[in-house]
Amino acid sequence: MLRSLLFSAAFYIATALFLLLGSWLFFAPRTWAMAGLKAHAITSLWLLKWIVGTKLVVRGRTHLPDPGCLIVAKHQSAWDTFALIPLLRDPAIVLKDELKWIPFYGWFCIKFEHILVKRDKAAAALKRMIRDAKQRLGDHRDVLIFPEGTRQVPGAKPAYKPGYVALYEGLGVACIPVALNSGLYWPRRSWQRFPGTIIVEFLEPIPPGLPRKEFKARLEGAIENATARLIAEAEETDARRV
Helix, strand or coil, X not given: CHHHHHHHHHHHHHHHHHHHHCHHHHXXXXXXXXXXXXXXXXXXXXXXXXXXXXXXXXXXXXXXXXXXXXXXXXXCCCHHHHHCHHHCCCCEEEEEHHHHHCXXXXXXXXHCCCEEECCCCHHXXXXXXXXXXXXXXXXXXXXXXXXXXXXXXXXXXXXXXXHHHHHHHHHCCCEEEEEECHHHCCCCCCCCCCCEEEEEEECCCECCCCCHHHHHHHHXXXXXXXXXXXXXXXXXXXXXXX
């Protein structure tokens, strides 16, 4: 509990400093701002490792093709939203549009040229999301989406939304599924953090052009099976877990 409190204090102080001292990046090239975002993520991971004892292991990075692919990741924790940044190449993240109104954080989401989606306008939002994603791919960026839209407790029944399928069909590029077990160590709606090893695993690419039903079954099966395996692995190796 003491480590969790110390980390929370250090994390929020560091985040505030990055936002305030990095405010000049609003007027710098976007790539400079993204470099600041990556530096914040690396700093946060370092603090988590040395204060709480939570390490990171990454598997399957060789599965990432050249820049310009669709990455579909499991979402268990707020950890996912920053910690995946250094593992990818200039990613554009699909986020809900309301986030842009959060001072500094939301303004930077616009600066980073993430893909902001208005969820109350489904058909129009999907068209705009695909249009923006194509533009990001044209800039040699990867597109990252969390298909469940919100954090899920490890082991909970999956709830995949259709947006990732629309992107797969609309972009016509390879899709990389991502499994992880971050929710065991950075649980949602809790200030407690737990020592152990968070594993992020990039799975085998799914080629473009598959029928919708086959793609959905293949992607969701790959993510859920791999995630269950990572959770089971953590249960065998870590003495302290959620």
